[in-house]
């Protein structure tokens with residue numbers, strides 16, 4: 001049985017088609033990512049799967065329960081971490097978890113140990129008796145993740161779990177998510193704008209645009225399908241070099257970006273020597289050159305035609321880079 005199966009899941013807000021006949025299957029135990037530009041419909045899909053919103057048509061099974069006909073069974077079997085902060089900052093960290101555990105009917109006998117276990121997972125054990133209003137945003141986020149897990153859900157929904165966090169806090173959250181998968185029998189659906197996050201964590205991703213799935217596969221397969229690679233070259237005469245590369249018609253595109261020349265090609269590995277040769281034949285000295293395999297950012301751009309939201313850029317380009325310095 002799949003953890004999630006949607007059947008033509010659709011949501012209209014008036015005339016706006018927010019989610020358009022979406023069909024997704026998520027296997028048990030996988031981390032599945034929903035990627036898409038602002039307003040693509042990611043949160044709306046999650047809200048329907050969590051039974052917060054009713055579909056206009058179509059339906060879905062979550063843990064085998066129908067989101068329309070068996071909403072309360074769905075609710076009991078899932079955990080949610082919303083896009084917008086939702087912990088109560090007038091309570092302590094522990095009190096927040098207790099309130100939630102109570103709400104979900106976690107037996108008193110198990111409550112303490114379950115809460116301790118989750119506090120430990122998100123490294124808040126030593127701060128759990130402080131008021132949440134004194135927490136940093138990273139700590140709040142970690143508490144929200146712990147809260148989403150306190151009633152041992154089978155499926156956890158994380159809507160932008162690391163938005164606005166610094167790279168270090170983000171890394172921490174990734175490690176909790178990975179750890180969680182090892183210790184619990186759980187399936188995770190997450191939305192994110194950070195391509196590196198999706199690439200590192202998700203077994204499969206779906207790219208959503210204007211309410212529809214435009215691509216769905218393993219991150220590596222999506223990158224491979226794209227085919228193009230980028231060679232970035234820094235020369236002592238970039239303008240002349242661009243001209244010479246253009247003359248050879250080997251590239252899909254060539255452009256100056258900052259003080260470098262970016263050349264995208266279908267088969268960069270085999271063309272690399274030629275790219276070097278063009279420079280030396282024309283007396284252009286190369287200062288550095290590196291080959292970059294396609295990134296998930298490139299996949300995203302290809303399918304949605306949109307660049308990523310600000311703030312995610314610093315994370316791009318850290319993946320499969322083969323850097324070669326040429327003296």
Ligand SMILES: Nc1ncnc2c1ncn2[C@@H]1O[C@H](COP(=O)(O)OP(=O)(O)OP(=O)(O)O)[C@@H](O)[C@H]1O
Pocket residue numbers: 013016018036037038039040041042043044045083
């Ligand atoms: N309650 C609502 N009433 C009317 N329109 C809505 C409502 N909720 C969402 N929408 C619209 O539905 C579309 C999808 O919104 P949604 O929040 O699902 O996008 P998203 O992919 O989560 O975006 P983001 O990346 O900004 O979080 C948007 O055009 C949004 O304005």
Ligand SMILES: [Mg+2]
Pocket residue numbers: 042043044083159
């Ligand atoms: Mg959203």
